[in-house]
Each structure stands twice: as C-alpha cells, then as structure tokens.
Amino acid sequence: MAIWLHKHLQHSDIIPTRFNRQRREVCFVPEGHTEPIFVPWESLSAWVIQAQGTTQYGVQRQYAMGVGFHHAESGEDFSLEFPCAGLPLAIANWEAIRAYMEHEVHSLKDIQDPLDLQGPDDPPHEGLHTFHNARERMRRRYREGEVGGFYVFGWYLYHVMTLWTLPFRLTEWEVARVKRMHRQDIPEAMRAWSQPLPPEQWAKPSEELQRQSHQVEALRQRDPQRPIVDIFAEVQRKAVAIPTA
DSSP states (O other), rough: OOHHHHHHHHHHHHOOOOTTTTTTTEEETTTTTTSSSSEGGOOOOOEEEEEEEEEETTTEEEEEEEEEEEEETTEEEEEEEEEEEHHHHHHHHHHHHHHHHOOOOOSSSHOOOOTTOOOOTTSSSSSSSHHHHHHHHHHHHHHTTSSOOHHHHHHHHHHHTTTTHHHHHHHHHHHHHHHHHHTSSSOOHHHHTTSSSGGOOOOOOHHHHHHHHHHHHHHHHHHHTTTHHHHHHHHHHHEEEEEEE
C-alpha cells in the first residue's frame, strides 16, 4: 500500500510525456518546468541500460529504458528513464513507442495477439474484457477438441487462486484513474498541440529516415532470424560512416 501511494503521489506531480505522430513531435514537461517543450520525433535519443553488480546476496542485474533530448534554447540535456524487468522488455518498450509513431500501431492486436485476448471493439489496454475473451477462447478450444477437461479445470483453478476478475477490475480502475489525471493541469500550449490536424498538414518522415527504414526491411527479409537490434546497429553504422553534404 505504501508503494502504491508513493507512485500515486508521483503521478499527481508529473505531467506525462506525449507523442504526436501527426506532428511527428514529442512533448515533455520536465520536472520543475511549467511550460512544455516540443521536440522533433527524429531528434529524440533512446537507450537501454544494463547494469550488473555483486552483493552479499549474489550477482544482481538492473535494466532500464530511457529517452532524452538536447534543448537548444537553454543548452540543457533532459532525459527520462524507468526500470524494466529485463533487457528484452526494455527494448520492447521502445519498439512499442516506435511502432506507434512510425507504423500507426494502436494496440497489441495490431502487432500480434496469439491468445486472441482483444476483440475488434475492445479498448487497447488490458481489463475485464481480457478475462472474458480468454474464457471464451478456452471454451471454444474445449468444444473443438483442442484441449481436454484437465486443461479447463486448470484454467478455472488458476483464475480462482488469482482472485478471479479482481486483478482485471483493478487494472481498469488504474487505467481510468490515469486517464482522469492532469486533465485540468495540462498547460494550454500542450492541450492545443494535442488537437488533431487535417491529413494534409501531417508531418512526413525525413528522406534519411525513409532510406534507413528501407535498409532495415531489406536486411530483415534477407535474414529473418537475425536479431532486429543487430540490424538496426548495422544500418546506423553505415549512416554514420556516410559523410553528409
């Protein structure tokens, strides 16, 4: 409870970062600032952190993901970091943001949904609908003979032991609480910046980004099993090696 209250108080003092793919910009309100800072999407830096240390309890590893930018007007560097459970999750967090900005991905359903947990009219976040969809999927698989009675018994036993729908209801409550926060505290400049634009005014990706994106796709098709991180690194090395006019 103390941890939850601490996080709740943090949320009440911090205005979340916003990503606007129509403008291809990111809006930050750094701690201690009252006015937002608008940053071009392609100028944003992102990184993952992997730290390892030895304590009396053994080897411990910490992971985090961060984004940041250089503010030319003030000459300051700003960054935002948060811990992650593992290195793949840290990379996945950034990839989710990149997919939203570059490929107009709204939810997990747009990428992959192997468990079919999100219906066409469901909200993009997890919630009570996730539980109902999972139960319907389990029943359908049982009717079609994909799973047996032991699987069904295990499914119900697991969810009874995890308090049935309570975790999903708490998730929905938390999502609704976050949506309600800062609606009145958002600076007017940020509110105006968040308004949708007509399609003819949407910003376009730069030629350099499009060129690198084509290179990434070509390398991925050539070797689908190659880690995507290695592909991005190779394309970036080539971009740095090419002198600009």
